[in-house]
Amino acid sequence: MAGTAYWLVKLRNLFAVVMLSGIYSLIAAVLYVVMDAVDVAFTEAAVGAGISTVLMLGTLALTTDQEKVHKKPPVLALVLVLATGGVLVYGTFDMPRYGDINAPIHQHVANRYIEKSGAEVGPPNIVTSILASYRGYDTLGETAVVFTAAIGVLVIIGRSKGGVMPGSTAARRRRKDKDRAPDQPSTASSDLDEEASS
Amino acid sequence: MMVEKVLLRVIAKLLIPLIMLFALYVQFHGDFGPGGGFQAGVIFAVAFILYALIFGIRVARKSIPSSVTRTLLALGVLIYGGTGILTMLLGGEFLDYNVLGSTPLAGQHLGILLVEFGVGMTVAGAMITIFYTFAGHANGDLPFRIGDDR
Numbered sequence: 001m002a003g004t005a006y007w008l009v010k011l012r013n014l015f016a017v018v019m020l021s022g023i024y025s026l027i028a029a030v031l032y033v034v035m036d037a038v039d040v041a042f043t044e045a046a047v048g049a050g051i052s053t054v055l056m057l058g059t060l061a062l063t064t065d066q067e068k069v070h071k072k073p074p075v076l077a078l079v080l081v082l083a084t085g086g087v088l089v090y091g092t093f094d095m096p097r098y099g100d101i102n103a104p105i106h107q108h109v110a111n112r113y114i115e116k117s118g119a120e121v122g123p124p125n126i127v128t129s130i131l132a133s134y135r136g137y138d139t140l141g142e143t144a145v146v147f148t149a150a151i152g153v154l155v156i157i158g159r160s161k162g163g164v165m166p167g168s169t170a171a172r173r174r175r176k177d178k179d180r181a182p183d184q185p186s187t188a189s190s191d192l193d194e195e196a197s198s
Numbered sequence: 199m200m201v202e203k204v205l206l207r208v209i210a211k212l213l214i215p216l217i218m219l220f221a222l223y224v225q226f227h228g229d230f231g232p233g234g235g236f237q238a239g240v241i242f243a244v245a246f247i248l249y250a251l252i253f254g255i256r257v258a259r260k261s262i263p264s265s266v267t268r269t270l271l272a273l274g275v276l277i278y279g280g281t282g283i284l285t286m287l288l289g290g291e292f293l294d295y296n297v298l299g300s301t302p303l304a305g306q307h308l309g310i311l312l313v314e315f316g317v318g319m320t321v322a323g324a325m326i327t328i329f330y331t332f333a334g335h336a337n338g339d340l341p342f343r344i345g346d347d348r
Contacts, residue, residue: 038232039232039237041232042224042233042237043237043240046241046244047240050240051243051244054247055329055332058329059332061332061333122307122310123229123230123307123310124229124230125228125229125230128234128314132314133295136313137292139278139313140282142236143274143275143278143317143321144275147271147320147324149324149328150271150323150324153327154268154331158331
């Protein structure tokens with residue numbers, strides 16, 4: 001995993017970087033399975049390794065697949081990243097050991113979920129009970145976030161140069177018009193091609 | 199072009215129904231095993247994205263037009279919120295599924311099913327919409343070709 005992360009930073013070819021980030025996500029998914037968080041692993045594999053790789057490739061098709069190399073080393077960014085990383089690592093010193101039964105997270109609501117969710121909600125998969133029932137508001141919020149993300153993409157790059165959304169009724173109508181009356185230059189060139197071939 | 203991609207086309211045609219079936223399994227079996235609406239939505243969207251990658255975005259748009267994906271996107275959130283409103287109308291609190299069925303457990307079951315279905319719809323709609331939007335802009339000359347659109 002660390003090796004993948006190292007090459008992610010090191011490589012300049014963004015196509016390779018996208019592929020590596022997919023591999024990184026798959027390894028992370030395996031890690032989650034090892035930690036018994038199967039639902040999270042499932043999401044990581046489907047979203048991290050699957051969809052986001054395809055979307056990144058789509059972005060590369062819009063931009064370029066080579067990273068720009070900066071002449072000056074980005075000192076400020078480096079300091080910022082090191083400081084943030086340092087604070088985060090410092091924060092982990094206070095965390096309880098992995099799997100510690102006395103950790104706050106195992107003493108709060110987790111016991112109630114494990115003992116009573118079968119009687120209160122029903123599904124054998126406690127994760128589903130928590131996500132859909134106990135934390136119904138949160139999941140509603142998450143769904144709204146996904147909705148907002150898609151709307152945001154549509155608003156920002158959803159319109160092509162002509163001001164119509166690709167695939168919309170207006171775009172289809174425009175394409176039909178174009179098919180019916182092909183513009184002059186293209187027909188002229190095809191005529192030329194035919195002459196050249198004959 | 200057809201000859202070049204014949205393996206991909208055959209394999210994709212074999213895989214896509216299985217992917218969709220698996221998505222439905224994840225959607226409705228989420229109560230019992232790992233998975234749920236979110237994962238199911240993503241997998242369902244992947245089936246269409248794979249189709250678009252191999253057969254071209256224009257063909258994919260014919261099978262599921264952007265208007266449909268946008269409707270799915272909004273309808274999912276509506277189903278989720280609507281379930282909440284319904285429980286309020288039936289005398290419970292917002293998203294308190296107990297009032298939906300004859301017994302609290304039956305109500306919870308129905309409520310979770312509806313809500314997960316809403317999540318799945320929104321996620322699938324969102325993923326396909328985002329993919330269509332990106333792919334609609336792409337030129338054919340960079341890392342990979344998105345079908346035979348241009």
